[in-house]
Amino acid sequence: MIMQRFLYRVLRSSCALGLLWLSLSSTVRAREHNILVRTSQDAGAKVILLPMEIPPNYGARYTSGFRQCFVQVARETGSVITPFVLDGVATDPALMQDHGIHPTVEAQPKLLHNILPTVIEVLAQ
Numbered sequence: 001m002i003m004q005r006f007l008y009r010v011l012r013s014s015c016a017l018g019l020l021w022l023s024l025s026s027t028v029r030a031r032e033h034n035i036l037v038r039t040s041q042d043a044g045a046k047v048i049l050l051p052m053e054i055p056p057n058y059g060a061r062y063t064s065g066f067r068q069c070f071v072q073v074a075r076e077t078g079s080v081i082t083p084f085v086l087d088g089v090a091t092d093p094a095l096m097q098d099h100g101i102h103p104t105v106e107a108q109p110k111l112l113h114n115i116l117p118t119v120i121e122v123l124a125q
Contacts, residue, residue: 010048010119033073047079048122050115053086082118085111 037047051070054063074081086103088110089095095107103111 007045010050033069034076037073037077037079041077041079046122046125047077048115048119049074049079049081050085051081053084053090080118080122082115085114087114089114 033049037049040047049070051067054066056063058066070081073079089103089107092107093100095104095110096102097104
């Protein structure tokens with residue numbers, strides 16, 4: 001069996017668990033990500049987290065708590081967190097697919113622009 005070791009791992013989360021209204025107080029998401037981050041770090045990788053957001057119609061308290069889960073994991077694991085990858089994309093219908101959930105091909109340069117400074121910073125360390 002061929003085993004590969006990664007020096008870096010970029011973890012992007014789905015917001016599917018947030019959309020299920022899972023309790024934020026249980027920190028299910030934080031524990032899930034802690035395991036993924038720690039497993040990667042134990043293998044020697046530096047981890048970059050790409051946080052996701054959930055729609056604002058879930059309410060300020062829930063969306064803020066969801067967002068804080070990523071901050072909590074970064075703080076607890078010493079991993080690096082990027083700005084929101086869909087910043088300037090999620091609110092632009094021209095850059096989103098018709099279903100309004102995923103970005104279009106045309107949005108890809110903007111997504112890269114949003115996270116590239118963080119990625120470059122981590123690679124330079």
